[in-house]
Amino acid sequence: MPELPRLEAAEAERMLLKAGFVLLRTRGSHRVYGKGTARVVVPFHRGKTLHPKVTKQIIDAIGRAGEDKQ
Numbered sequence: 001m002p003e004l005p006r007l008e009a010a011e012a013e014r015m016l017l018k019a020g021f022v023l024l025r026t027r028g029s030h031r032v033y034g035k036g037t038a039r040v041v042v043p044f045h046r047g048k049t050l051h052p053k054v055t056k057q058i059i060d061a062i063g064r065a066g067e068d069k070q
Helices: 009-018 052-069
Strands: 022-027 030-035 038-043
Touching (some): 009 030, 009 038, 009 052, 038 052
Antiparallel strands (some): 022 030, 030 038
């Protein structure tokens, strides 16, 4: 399995928006993005790197949302 990229919240947000996700709501420092039935919560702490598990969830959600289109 290839190593996951190290992402910051702003980079993850750009990836999600480019994939067609929309910002559903914000609560504190967490932002919830959705597209169809896929939802992703991104902890938005500027300048901090996201945990690899969160990065994997984001990449998986983008992949699932792309599969739903086909």
